[in-house]
Amino acid sequence: MGNKPKSKSKSKADRKERRSAELDEISLLNEWIESQKPDSGSNPLALKPLPDNAPVGRLHDGSFSAYSAATKFSELPLSKKTMDALKKAGYVKMTEIQRASLPHALCGRDVLGAAKTGSGKTLAFVIPVVEKLHKERWGPEDGVGSIIISPTRELAGQLFDVLKTVGKFHNFSAGLLIGGRKDVEMEKERVNELNILVCTPGRLLQHMDETPNFECSQLQILVLDEADRILDVGFKKSLNAIVSQLPKHRQTMLFSATQTKSVQDLARLSLKDPEYISVHEKAESATPSRLQQTAMTVPLDQKLDMLWSFVKAHLNSKILVFLSTCKQVKFVYEAFKKLRPGIPLKCLHGRMKQERRINIYSQFCEQRSVLFCTDVAARGLDFNKAVDWVVQADCPDDVASYIHRVGRTARYLSGGRSVLFLTPSEMKMIDKLKAAKVPIQVIKVNGLFLMTEAVLLILFAI
Known part of the structure; x- marks a missing residue:
């Protein structure tokens, strides 16, 4: 009991000292x-x-660094x-x-x-x-x-x-x-x-x-x-x-x-x-230098076949697949799930409940899998372990959307790869990307149908 006032006094003095120092x-x-x-x-x-080792803060002469x-x-x-x-x-x-x-x-x-x-x-x-x-x-x-x-x-x-x-x-x-x-x-x-x-x-x-x-x-x-x-x-x-x-x-x-x-x-x-x-306005590229970007013409009726073949050729990768609408995300996710490609599949879109979205995001951060998503995942999200591939199965609305999508890979000092599927009528996007200083390589494939794994490995130089 006798020590209590002393303790309080000391505590008060400590707080006063900390406040003064602050x-x-x-x-x-x-x-x-x-x-x-x-x-x-x-x-x-x-x-x-x-x-290196230069003095920081107030210097000897009273000035500052x-x-x-x-x-x-x-x-x-x-x-x-x-x-x-x-x-x-x-x-x-x-x-x-x-x-x-x-x-x-x-x-x-x-x-x-x-x-x-x-x-x-x-x-x-x-x-x-x-x-x-x-x-x-x-x-x-x-x-x-x-x-x-x-x-x-x-x-x-x-x-x-x-x-x-x-x-x-x-x-x-x-x-x-x-x-x-x-x-x-x-x-x-x-x-x-x-x-x-x-x-x-x-x-x-x-x-x-x-x-x-x-x-x-x-x-x-x-x-x-x-x-x-x-x-x-x-x-x-x-x-x-x-x-x-x-x-x-x-x-x-x-x-x-x-x-x-x-x-x-x-x-x-x-x-x-x-x-x-x-900081990157005068840079040669509007996208990270460690990002390898590819575009390819894919007829509309062969887009899902191409996407399936791509997934089958990259079963040991973490892949982010962008589609235009919630309905498309749900359809492709359900269809591929029934086909069992041999890699975990997930989907993320704006109509999902918040708790579910956070759980899926967390799971994708931690494991090798394919995440089908709308642009809800295109902005700013930082996936803890590197995303190997960003696949834009549907053409983005504009160049800014493209840049945000591919920005989910090649973050900080990591490398990354992206591929953009374009129907013949969407090829003008290539000119827009190049005008915006996006270095993208165009692959032309004739008679595309179900691509074999071997062909895909050659195309994307894995």
Whole structure:
């Protein structure tokens, strides 16, 4: 009993000391960020990287190191909590999109980030979100400080996992708000206490319309991931309704593999002199260099035969097969399942219940199999173990859709292969792809019917 007051006193002193240290760190970070702020419109990738073992932070003469030239996370003005989380997760060197965008994002600028799929865009916006709220000393009573909007439930779930990794040692509360879940009433009770929301547009709007006292008047950062899709016609009404309820004075970041420059889009989001960062705009290819891409003419009545032959020739691969509609996905999946090709088959489409979709996605991440899907799997999803092949059995609607689909393979430092089936009337797509700097090899096959395994192995140079 006698020791209790002493223990409380010590605990209070510890908290006071930690708080003082945190305030000192925030003051130092703000001074560093302000003193070395990159010029607006500048490209950090053009700067000479810091030498190995160069001093970082405040230097002997009282000045600070140039974080615009950083190539490692440890060279950025980040809090110890964020730095510890990145180290624990094994993040050391930055990718190009991270190097180019983080110096601008950390000093509070609006950012339009465009980079190839699999290039590390998620960390490029999650880190500034966590750091902004940390420096503002955001707490439960402050409400929603950041909203990250994703076009699909699966991608939102993936983003939430990255957020939990980066924010591991912070004290923010975060929530995943996506459709198809039964616990919407429980969400309504807790959503007002959350600091960071990762959500799909429909679910966020549902809370804005239905949840008592839910408001975002103190919002600090809005992020749109796969922004081109969210700005598209399908989400236009929802997005306009969401943005109308957000404060205009905020930081806004848009990231995608293919980015908008539409003045109308930027105006409706209230972007202020955004930094347009397209790290691969001058690259020779719009798709990853480790991706081998092939297209072939397949008559419509022989498409399923070709797909069957392809699957039979690649029984030891992980294959993602894109089809145009839910109905086609279900039909091809059921038909092939009855034929028993000798490899596990799965299907994924927008009409499936959320829990089922997440289970299938998780299973495909872990095992060799064929996943038949609609474009619900084309955006941003990162399958843990490399996808060997992306097969587009149906021609995509446009070049952007093609790029997003093939982006499920050859991610980060992995290689990958893709094949696009085109009917004779769809061959104009080849010209569009080449005009968009997509290096694709066209295979012409005459008299195609049921291809033998041997022929397929030669065609695709396995």
